[in-house]
Amino acid sequence: MLGAEPVPANPPVPAPAAEPAPAVAAETVTAAEAAPEAPAVRFADFGLSSDILSALTAQGYVHPTPIQAQAIPVVLQGRDVMGAAQTGTGKTAGFSLPIIQLLLAHANSSMSPARHPVRALILTPTRELAVQVAENVAAYCKFTPLRSCVVFGGMDMKPQTITLRGGVEIVIATPGRLLDHVEQKNISLGQVQMLVMDEADRMLDMGFLPDLQRIINLLPKVRQNLMFSATFSPEIKKLANSFLKEPVLIEVARSNATAERVTQVVYKVAEEHKRDVVAHILRQRELKQVIVFSNTKIGASRLARSLEQEGMKATAIHGDKTQQERMAALESFKKGEIDVLVATDVAARGLDISDLPCVINYDLPYNAEDYVHRIGRTGRAGASGDAISIFSDKDERLLVDIEKLIKQTVKRGELVGFTPSFSRGERGDERHGERRSSSGPRRPEAEARGGRPPERGERPDRGERPAYGRSSGPAPRREKVDPWFLKPYEPTKSTLPAPTASMPSSTKPKQKVAALLGGLRKL
DNA sequence: AAAAAAC
Structure with missing residues (x-):
């Protein structure tokens, strides 16, 4: 994707005030987000289907986390996303809720023999993470007609095969086993409209790049891509550049930072x-x-x-x-x-x-x-x-x-x-x-x-x-x-230096974002 | 120098 021009995230809604901003967050958020009077956003404000909202209500979720507040509207617009967020920020709901919404909104685009072709594919580096994401997705899909399943290695192929052949709209997978299923013709990726690469930096670290490349070659050219990574290495930039199209950059809290508390x-x-x-x-x-x-x-x-x-x-x-x-x-x-x-x-x-x-x-x-x-x-x-x-x-x-x-x-x-x-x-x-x-x-x-x-x-x-x-x-x-x-x-909390105290300006989050944008433009 | 991931 030459000439890919990332657009800085400009969330249509302010971040919820309920989430107390960490001391350094003022560096990363816009003035509007930091405004103390910002009204709390609710999931109900995103125009999600009532089936999704019911599932959220059932889990007691009312207010989105900052990354959810930013990502949901952007994904709903059909944009590609480069997300910088660690686990624990609510990232999974941030991408899966709008994906489910989009799948519900758009009828199946094909006359596929399986009446439930795979339309969304979520890749994770580890098996446990795949299971966890799948549990979340299943919970959010609970009141919808959508089907999801998780496939990963180390387990018998058979049950996965049966589920895949029965037809599912959303597949959560580790790369190796997914390719295995592809080779065995248990799954076709020709109808995938949305691709999520979760923990992309980890996948690169683990040498999944060739597998990712192979999987992506099996997907339709026109699709929506979401990539999440905790870090911004040059390799990640390269990956983003080659797989994402005009991605919206969403950054929540600074990476490489230790948790505040x-x-x-x-x-x-x-x-x-x-x-x-x-x-x-x-x-x-x-x-x-x-x-x-x-x-x-x-x-x-x-x-x-x-x-x-x-x-x-x-x-x-x-x-x-x-x-x-x-x-x-x-x-x-x-x-x-x-x-x-x-x-x-x-x-x-x-x-x-x-x-x-x-x-x-x-x-x-x-x-x-x-x-x-x-x-x-x-x-x-x-x-x-x-x-x-x-x-x-x-x-x-x-x-x-x-x-x-x-x-x-x-x-x-x-x-x-x-x-x-x-x-x-x-x-x-x-x-x-x-x-x-x-x-x-x-x-x-x-x-x-x-x-x-x-x-x-x-x-x-x-x-x-x-x-x-x-x-x-x-x-x-x-x-x-x-x-x-x-x-x-x-415990020695009070004697710890404030994280900001020694942070050189060159590594302040905003500049890091700028560096990423620059890097992406160049590539 | 080690971990993870397909069989």
């Missing part, structure tokens, strides 16, 4: 103590409904297992689990049967687990943007939240990257009786030993062992703690102590 703290801990530190924090704060993020699948499984061994209700979710296990884990976490969900970044984005009081990073993410996504699981919908991260020496640089990205310094929690610079490297062993015996707290259990590290299965103190995880071969030289001398965690 999230209190962040980091603890520096020796690598081998991280597991005990997590257990300690969980127990000390009697935390329930916490997601603990691990960088690796193995790490997530091990951590979940050792937390279980400590008597906590914990379970892991990651890509090596079967789809059934993944869904069961999520389900029991949402139902409250599980207190701690130990997850890889499969859960960092998209999952709508609302009102989490706390998120813990067992590892700092390698990708600084994932930090924002992870801690975005808490402090949502006006609630406050805590984001606790632990990291070791070797990950110091990751913290630097993160702080650079979020443009604030994260508060360092203090470890009492713990030498923060403790390292096992070089002459660290002797130095560490000396230092601890002279200035550190006494460790009766270690002394009783003659200083040797605890064996597997050995309970170092009063039998309350289990051993470290399985480790074969000679016992590694680890010093097991300090977590029990962690200073009790104290």
Whole structure:
């Protein structure tokens, strides 16, 4: 689409005053939106069908979120949209409500043998997100004659095949499985009028570009495209440029920003103590409904297992689990049967687990943007939240990257009786030993062992703690102590620097939008 | 350096 000229969003209706604007939002919204007297918009104002409104009423929704207030009228006009919004902003309803409305308003354009040809296609990067979007869409379609279904990998093809062959207007899918169904002629995409690419940045990260390209080649040339992304990388701009036609840009809150009400703290801990530190924090704060993020699948499984061994209700979710296990884990976490969900970044984005009081990073993410996504699981919908991260020496640089990205310094929690610079490297062993015996707290259990590290299965103190995880071969030289001398965690909200304070003007949201527009024009 | 996604 050469010459695509994006148009800045100019919402016909002011943003609802009910949603308190974050401190920095004044930078991103127009004067009209920021006006304190702006009347609250209602879903009923959009001219949506009564069947849709009934579904919204049934769910207790009256007022749209800012992104819904902006996106719904624009999508109803049939425009392409480039949306910058993270999950938790009401994005899903923002695109699915007007899509449903358009499908209802326009009769089937074909004499397709299936009386219900696929007319709207929603693509998501992860299976769980697909399920979640599908649940929302189904709820909004409840009182309409429209049919929807979700297809994704890891599950038996058959039930999906039967549903697809029965005819559905709206399909929510992960790309790989969708193409599988296309090849097996279970679905035809020749009647698709609307395409949604949800979490487009994530899809690119995951290498879905070729699949996206293949899918788009199967669609009619004339169609409406909606693309949502949390970030504005050059790749995303390129994607927007090639797939969108004169897109309206909708931006809600700034990307790369940490949630306003999230209190962040980091603890520096020796690598081998991280597991005990997590257990300690969980127990000390009697935390329930916490997601603990691990960088690796193995790490997530091990951590979940050792937390279980400590008597906590914990379970892991990651890509090596079967789809059934993944869904069961999520389900029991949402139902409250599980207190701690130990997850890889499969859960960092998209999952709508609302009102989490706390998120813990067992590892700092390698990708600084994932930090924002992870801690975005808490402090949502006006609630406050805590984001606790632990990291070791070797990950110091990751913290630097993160702080650079979020443009604030994260508060360092203090470890009492713990030498923060403790390292096992070089002459660290002797130095560490000396230092601890002279200035550190006494460790009766270690002394009783003659200083040797605890064996597997050995309970170092009063039998309350289990051993470290399985480790074969000679016992590694680890010093097991300090977590029990962690200073009790104290919330430190008031001492956190205001997010705006150090934000250079060059990265202010408005200019970022301008940069995007410029980038799009050029391409 | 790792995660996710089709079989």
